[in-house]
Structures are given as C-alpha cells and as structure tokens.
Amino acid sequence: MASLKEMRNRIGSVKSTQKITKALNMVAAAKLKRAQEQAESARPYARKMAAVIANLAAGVSGDGAPKLLAGTGRDQKHLIVVATGDKGLAGGFNTNVIRAARERIKGLLDDGKDVRIVAVGRKVRDGLARIYGDRIVRTFEMSEHKTIGLPAAEPVAQLIAEEFEAGNADVVTLFYSRFQSVISQVPTPKQLIPAVVDGDAPPIDLNGAVYDYEPSEEEILETLLPRNITTQILAALYENQASFFGAQMGAMDNATRNAGDLINSLTLQYNRKRQAQITTELIEIIAGAEAL
Helix, strand or coil: CHHHHHHHHHHHHHHHHHHHHHHHEEHHHHHHHHEEEEEEEHHHHHHHHHHHHHHHHCCCCCCCCCCHHHHHCCCCCCCEECCCCCCCCCCCCCHHHHHHHHHHHHHHHHHHCCEEEEEEHHHHHHHHHHHHHEEEEEEHHHHCCCCCCHHHHHHHHHHHHHHCCCCCCCEEEEEEEEECCCCCCEEEEEEECCCCCCCCCCCCCCCCCCCCCCCCCCHHHHHHHHHHHHHHHHHHHHHHHHEEEHHHHHHHHHHHHHHHHHHHHHHHHHHHHHHHHHHHHHHHHHHHHHHC
C-alpha cells in the first residue's frame, strides 16, 4: 500500500495536471469564438459558389463539359484527402475523422480500387501511416501557418489539380470534421472531383431573364471549378479548426472535472490513512505507558 509521502506526491501531481487542463480549456474557449465565426462566415460563400456552379452546369453537357465537372469517366483511381489537426488533447476529434476515412479506404481497396492519400495534418499522417503509409502521397502540416487561410488551402488544392491532370485520380474525396456545436463535430466526406452539383443549392433568381454568357459557360467553369476546390478546402479547414477547439474545450473540461474528483478521492484516502496511523501511534503510546 502507498505511503503517506507517495500519496501526497500523487495528489500534487494530479493538481498540477488539473492546472494544465484548466488552462487549455480556457485557451480553447478563447480561440473557439473566432474559429466559429470564420467557419460560419465561410458557409454562405461556399453555398453561393455551389449555386453559381449549378446554374452554369445546367447549360453544359457532352464533350464540352470541363473535366473537373465531368470527370474522367472512370472510377478506378481514388485520391482521399483527409484533414485533421496537428495536435491532440481534443477527445475523439482526430480519431473520428481518421476512422471515417479508413472505412472508406478499406471499402475501396476491397473493391479493387487504387487509392492514394493526402494527409492534411500531422495526426492523420500518424493515424494512417501504420496501415496505409505507402499510399500517402504528401503531408501538409497546418502548424506551419500562423493562421488558417488561403495560403494553407492553396497548396492542397494545387496538389489535387496536379494529381488529377497527371491521371493519378479519377475521383477526389475530402474528409473533414463539420462543426455543429461545442459538443458535436461530424466527420463529413465531400467529393471534390468530379464536382458534385448541389441539388439543394439555392437557385439564382434571374427574374425571368435569359442570359447569354461571354465567355461561354464552359470557359467560366474552367476558371471557376479550380477556385471552387480551393474554396471547399478552405471552408473545410475552417470547420476543422472550430471543431478542434470545440472538442478540445469539451475534453479539457471533462479532464479538469475528473482530476478534481480524483483529488477528492485521494485526499479522503490520505486523511483516512493518516488518521489510522495516528490512532495506531496513540494506542502504542498508551499501551507502553500502561506497561510501565
């Protein structure tokens, strides 16, 4: 059984851990507000982009359709882009996204598909390297950027475009965590190539007018679709950032409460053991005095 000194040391260690978790909780709460605002402000832009693409795509068909919209016509080569965080201490945030991506990868491989992986975040690289390390094309670490923005999203979008143009990918799917609330972050897959025309996107009201596009719809889409990939990746990174801080806030709050419960339990055990030791010493003193 542990001595009183060992129990004191353990109580002190748990108190130090509690201070760290409480500080991390406060930092995550402070950063969450800004991250949530960024994620929410990116959503209307992404929806409007989807509406414009849906409107243009309605007038495009056949061989004139851009490759990013029509695809290669095959479904053999898949590029899976998985976005998580570079850091841990966020509950199941990283694990949930990696698990969803791993299930998709396993299903594709079981169907005989060729799968390549782009890791956005150090944690996804570590989580998939043990099983699919030879399939990871490249890893992007978000900690290299002071803030999440276009400089973080553009290199990922450029690599996706290069892989598609080189014939290394027929279908590109992005996995990220969509922020719903502090206690809810949803692992979400989104197909980037071929571009999925969102049927739920709000239609553009032309007030009965008929527009002739100059340049043509095909040329506009040729320019707009690569930008849409960057936009979708940037929106996913914002969602990821808000999800990370929300998950970290919840995890550190739980850890702080658990540390408090453990401190109370250890303190109770310590006091009981100390009281028992004092009682034993008193009995020995009284017994010795009576013997004299």
